[in-house]
Amino acid sequence: MPSWTMTRRAVAAVACTGLVATITVAAVTPASAADNGLGEPRGSAVSTKPTQRTAPAAKPDSLVAGVVYRVSGLASISSGTAASAAAGSVRAALAASGAKLAEGAHAVDGGASWSVDFASPLTAKAAAAKIAAVDALPGVTDVEPNYISTADANAPVNPSDPYLRDYQWNIWDYREGVADSITFPKGGYSSHALALWPATKGRSSVVVAVLDTGQTTHAQLTKATVPGYDFISSKASARDGNGRDSNPKDQGDWTSSDDSSWHGTHVAGIIAAAHDGKQGIGNAPGLKVQHVRVLGRDGGTSADIAAAITWASGGSVSGTSKNKTPAKVINLSLGGRHSCESFMQKAIDGARKRGAVVVVSAGNSNESALKFSPASCKNVITVAATDEFGERASYSNYGSAVELAAPGGDSGRLVASTWNSGTTTPGSATWGAMAGTSQAAPAVSAAAGMLASLGLSRSQIEVGIVKAVSTFPKYPSTPSWTCRGKCGTGYLDLQKVLAPKSRVTISGTVKVGRTLTASSSFTGRISGRSYTWYRSGAVISGAKSSTYKLTSADKGKTIKVKVTPKGSGSYLGITTTSLSTSKVG
Template identity: 40%
Template sequence: MQHTFTTRPVAALAAGVLLASSWALAPQAVAATTEGVAPDASAPSVDATASVPGTDRLIVRYRTQPLGAGATDDVQSGRRDRIARAAEARGAAAEYVRDTAQGAQVWALSAPLPLADVEALAAQVAAEDAGVEYAEPDRLLQPSAAAPNDPRWSDLWGLQTSSVGIGVLGAWDVTRGAGVNVAVIDTGVRPHADLAGAVVGGYDLITDTGVSNDGNGRDGDASDPGDWTAANECVAGRGATTSSWHGTHVAGTISAVAGNGAGVAGAAPASKIVPLRVLGRCGGYTSDIADAMIWASGGSVSGVPANENRARVLNLSLGGSGTCDTTSQRAITAARANGAVVVVAAGNENRNVSNSSPANCSGVIAVAAYGPTGARASYSNYGTLVDVAAPGGEMSGGQTRGILSTLNTGTAGPGSDSYAYYQGTSMATPHVAAAAALVLAANPSLTPDQVESTLKSTARPFVATCSSCGAGMVDANAAVRAAVGGTNPTPPPTTPPVGTSEVEPNNTRSAANAVGAPGTLAATMGSSTDTDYFAVQVPAGATLTVRLTPGSSAADYDLYLYGSGSSALASSRLGAGRVDTASVRNTGTSPATYYARTTYYGGGAGAYTIQLGW
């Protein structure tokens, strides 16, 4: 007898690809430099995501005759009852459909169930009937994502399923990034056929008209007018430069249209790009870049309309010399509190990243670059603060060893669409930003820390020498598979929480409450003069993140983080009722004690919680 349940159609999948570029920013007036070359030719378009499907069917094979081939009524009834009970326990009815060519039975369920539920149903059926040879889901299989028909696909070595590619085709079997916005905080983006439909919203946040190169300050036009310079204009002794179209190259690596039979493809081609223009002639100011991080992640910036396209991933293919400044750290902390993953280029000076900001700030994913052999690129920064490595190119052996992406032919102002190979940690960074977008599209509930943990825990071992290049080579496919594996990845705790409530007195560092991270404590701000200290051991290389949640909408308490010194390393002082979040990284080679301090600002004494983890 035929079942009458409605079944789902098999979902088809489409395809996409990834690219990159290279920058370095200096501290204040910050001079940006691009390491790339050679325009190419061509142009680009594609679509959708598919989640891992469940199924509405079950296959059961019995050791005796099949149901449809003469089983007695009693045998038939018993089998039907057992399968019906197992299905009913999971909210579905079951009905026999047919016998297969191998003598098994196909049973239909009245509603699709997650694959894990159907596997459990099958296990129950087998456990309750010794006559069952095997039982298993009748899975809905998907067409595997094939290489897109973009003619330059074979030139995108960084995206391939290979020892050095990030494996986007496997990830595309699950998702292509739909529903996730990626902020490209850069030079802006040129309109390009291969980015058609990929760009949403955005803003020009450059305040200085000398830097902006478009004749005005902040406005809603994030298109790139070019960043060419005359000789000696930015730095004495530096020659003239042509326009880099750097943001356009970065954007193409993330979201270039895939499968349209032209040009290239992005690594997360269904994601959207939110362009934030902060770099212009001679670079960009830290203050503008910090505002861009806050605005892109959904925060407010005075004089700028609200962002209607909040980004879950921020790509910063930029940097400069020096320690992490307070302005950048606070912006990163605010962006992370808004749920954004902050991905930053490690820098191109072939030095320790500890001297490159904002890659050395707490709470970012710092990205080193490797070339097509998998070895660290000769220019790439390195060190214990690097989190992962990704394809950035090594063009000393030829242009095609770089990263190919979208560009423009203009040497000063805009020209026509083009493609070019660039190299740099700027090009490695969008590979990681795209992987983060794919992970978030697969599991939108993940926090920034969980996304970072997923990318690092699934990274592949290096296939060539890449010392101090982080956890490994980013693997988009493995990261996406981990993201849909049923649990939110978090690093294992080093020690169990010590207590669940604050113990007074703890108003000095020497009396600080010891907390094993991750841990959450209930605490009380006893008066307007109260202050509370909490101490935690942070492993070498780990980033401590602390969240202070007030117990009422009127309460306004502030959060400070300290190391061994008397000066705060990080702080958060948001308004009444807001959750304060601050992060600090242990850059040493051994565990160290860090302190979280909470203070009263206003709104009355009362309860709050403090959460510490990494």
């Protein structure tokens, strides 16, 4: 069996002009004859596990864009003199405290919460006195800092030939072999999305909202995209000449030291890039994606993100049009070093009440995710990142806030997806590779969308997704980098979703004395099935096998059967119930 040796490249933090601080990969060395252009071996086997990693520097404390406030009596007011008067009082108090302000006030929800931004972001310490000035105003019931979040991903590398077998190990890894005495599992430490495809690739009626940098034109996403919205309230950050509007186009987030990331395009492709045989694929190409723009030149504010969560899930946000295609899943591949704000938690809770699952990246600072928002918010699915070997990626946050992990890549092997060639403003559509918990979260969002496509409710998805996992490996040479006990229940493994490929069927003559047979087929690793037979809706006692012999008690009744798959270890079994037979003769 052929083998190859992989070495990891160091990951370092890059200090960027402005507010955005992303993680980038150290310069890629020239590819050898055996390489595929990314410095990744093409071989079919794993032989040597690296023994050293370099963790990135931590993400700095979040800056404060302004304040988010609530005033008594504004709960049902979306506009008008009361809201304007309140905004005027808040702006006057901030100005009196020495703050220079941006224009206007912006709704965070239906009209109860509003934000006013500083002309330039401040440190939390500098903003404290300004916040206190608003808090002292009569009628103000709550005031919080409006933190800035940035994307949780590495800078892109542009692959030359982005096909599934060559680059998309995160969806299915075709290599085989042994790494550091541990046998590589079938499909590697990918999401194993292809294992669920016989049951669903995602339904077009299920929308996944991508709250990110926005949309660029890409042939492999065009048909999968439904209308979205631009929630960036700052004209300067939005770079489109206005504030919030119905056009979620990514205008570019470049700075003087970094090219535009096209982060939203990359995340969307991991979810639903078309399965058209031309380039790569998404985990669930049958789903729809909705770009909701919240990250611009300087990242994005918590108030804008909270408003976008409300809108994406079908809630009302003052001053915006209603979302005609509310999302069943909301992907947040972003975050900042601060606690979860009350208005952010309220937006998340509201989205869940409207039926949406909220998936969040854990962050890229190699620290506890409890220090970051929205990763530390309640009622979200927080996702850590693993590398190609199933270990915790060197940058990934971890800890009790994390529910599970998914492929995010590392300096040795990145995650390929849809991208754009422009260095500042949008150029031509292409593919690129990135690494981060930003790339891990959309794999889980795609999985959640696939489960929604199979008919599972929001609560069933939240409970089930953490069961659709396999155990993290623990390599003898790098025990400290295992995700065990640090990254939730396990790594996303859609082979652990035991889903019916089609509805169970009943064959046989529907007549007393004859035997009926149930036929079913499931995805994933099935260890057995349980059967429940029904007589005109009532359970038939003792009928627990794949066959059932009709008795006199069945005469004149209809028969149906429910089949529940069984697996080993942690798994999610989805039942299938047949149609009823004709009346038994």
